[in-house]
Amino acid sequence: MTTKTRFAPSPTGFLHVGGARTALYSWLHARANNGEFVLRIEDTDIERSTQEACDAILDGMNWLGLTWDEGPYYQTKRFDRYNEIIEQMLDNGSAYKCYCTRERVEKMREEQSAQGLQQKYDGCCRNLAPRDTDEPFVVRFKNPAEGSVIFDDHVRGRIEISNDMLDDLIIKRTDGVPTYNFCVVVDDWDMGITCVVRGEDHINNTPRQINILKALGAPIPEYAHVSMILGDDGAKLSKRHGAVGVMQYRDDGYLPEALLNYLVRLGWSHGDQEVFSMEELKTLFKLDDINKAASAFNTDKLIWLNQHYIKSLDPVYVATHLQWHMDDQKIDISNGPALTEIVTALSERAKTLKELAASSRYFYEDFSDFDEAQAKKHLRGVALEPLTLFNQKLSELNDWSVENIHHAIEATATELDVGMGKVGMPLRVAVTGAGQSPALDLTLFLIGKERSAQRISKAIEFVANRINS
Incomplete structure (x- = not known):
């Protein structure tokens, strides 16, 4: 007999994490047994059921990748x-x-x-x-x-x-x-x-x-x-614990793989293994291994998993999800590096895609002001000579590559007989507006030659005005 499971939410609210975990367990049981998975919308509570909630359920299931073989069926029909x-x-x-x-x-x-x-x-x-x-x-x-x-x-x-x-x-x-x-x-x-x-x-x-x-x-x-999912304080999971609709996790910058991996471990385990691919879960998952004790939601663990997946998944795939956040934050990526390059450059630093998008803005948009604290610390009079010399070397570069940029930074420090930090930090603030970025040579490469030169010139002017004021 073919294994056949179903997920049957009521469209009186969004698809929350408890419902998503139930859907995942049901979906995995079907897939682990080469069976079929049915999606059914139980909308007999006509007064409380809404189209908005129904759409949110379908959006959540699609975003999570919990595809169904039959349905969605609607009870009212x-x-x-x-x-x-x-x-x-x-x-x-x-x-x-x-x-x-x-x-x-x-x-x-x-x-x-x-x-x-x-x-x-x-x-x-x-x-x-x-x-x-x-x-x-x-x-x-x-x-x-x-x-x-x-x-x-x-x-x-x-x-x-x-x-x-x-x-x-x-x-x-x-x-x-x-x-x-x-x-x-x-x-x-x-x-x-x-x-x-x-x-x-x-x-x-x-x-x-x-x-x-x-x-x-x-x-x-x-x-x-x-069993139910509890907050980390032992109380029933609620909005104050972050128990929101599944799509809010997308909006907050989580990858579906991270949320699915996290949810499957809220009540199920396979030894001490923490990270599972969906293919592994389809092989390993068994309903009899689900723990009947309630599980506590831990946002820090979810963030850890999200960082893992941002770093380990194919940058091309991660970029497809990052695109949503770039659009949401109104960052026009038409004038700048490919999103796959941004994922590769920033993935070690980002906890969420939302954070990754925000921290990549300077690759695509010019900024009007430097971070006040960073400018006060690094765009001082002593920075004028390194910035000027590097900008000259930058203009002489015919082959714009990470390696050549790196050599130009080193050559600037050597000629001035100063440490790399004396060149690197003023340069980083000059081209990013702030004090943090990936490796400086890679950052400059992704920003581009012309835009880098313009920003360094702006920083030189800023330092000169500071000296003369």
């Missing part, structure tokens, strides 16, 4: 199918119409609570004969009254729930809209899902859904309920 099954269940007695008013049900639950009893529907309409009436009603599933539901969870082991603990849950509301727990069952059945990977908050739904599947004569999938 399958209402005819759900209602067809509900009518069959009414006919065969596995479901019934309940005419209890909201007020009656609320009073019943209050009384149960006051007596310390479990709050659940009391079965008032369970065995009533059908009514010929226009009264509003819901449809309830007739849950088995005896026995128990037993299933072996890939993460949590054997779970058993007594049927007398379960409610006759509503599968169709008074407005005619089928409910979440019912739609999920029909979808998993129709789509041939063999394994359901989802958060631990769904454990209570699983026995109810299994009972409905049994009533339909449908196969029961396997289940894996993964």
Whole structure:
């Protein structure tokens, strides 16, 4: 039997890291078993579902590279199918119409609570004969009254729930809209899902859904309920911990490989290995190896992984993601070095692509002012002679190469009988406007001969004015 998994988010908010990790685990289980992965949008909560959230989910999945083999399916487009099954269940007695008013049900639950009893529907309409009436009603599933539901969870082991603990849950509301727990069952059945990977908050739904599947004569999938992700303070992950939509991580300069590598390790491991390629994960990943304990989100670890991938991935690939940040920061790269050269030059220094883009601006744009602190320290009177001599040597260079630029810097220091720092630091501030850059010869090469000469001339003028003021 072909392994078939699904990711089924509700479009009531963005795709957050918890959902992304669930999607990743589900996707990996399918890929590790040469199976299929389905994307399903569970939008039965019509009031809270939005197109914006739906778009954000699809954008997040695409950015992460979690491609799907089927879908996206939308539950709101399958209402005819759900209602067809509900009518069959009414006919065969596995479901019934309940005419209890909201007020009656609320009073019943209050009384149960006051007596310390479990709050659940009391079965008032369970065995009533059908009514010929226009009264509003819901449809309830007739849950088995005896026995128990037993299933072996890939993460949590054997779970058993007594049927007398379960409610006759509503599968169709008074407005005619089928409910979440019912739609999920029909979808998993129709789509041939063999394994359901989802958060631990769904454990209570699983026995109810299994009972409905049994009533339909449908196969029961396997289940894996993964633990929640906590903040580094042990509290439930929230916005104050950085629990934002997945696309915010793109906006903040993370590579999808870094986020995926980080998320897979939040609850799963393979020995002490920290860095995994997607090809390795497709081979190594097993649901049974997921830890059932909650995991703590650690931004420093994510940053470390991001630095690793910026440095180690093909610069051509990294440049495709860097382009988004250049556009976002309105840096026009048409007049300057190729982005692949920027990635190669700056990757050792950058923690994020956002940071890398910001620190590369001087390669493409001229600046109006020098950094005040750096200019005060390095663009002093003693810098006038090194800057002037180097600019002269720069003009004499016919072959603009890193090697020749390096020789020109060395020759300037030798002729003036000064250390390389006496030449290098004023020169670095002159051409970048600040005090940090990659190797100076490479920096000048990427800035270009003409632009470098103009900036050095500007620095010479700045120093001269400082001397004369």
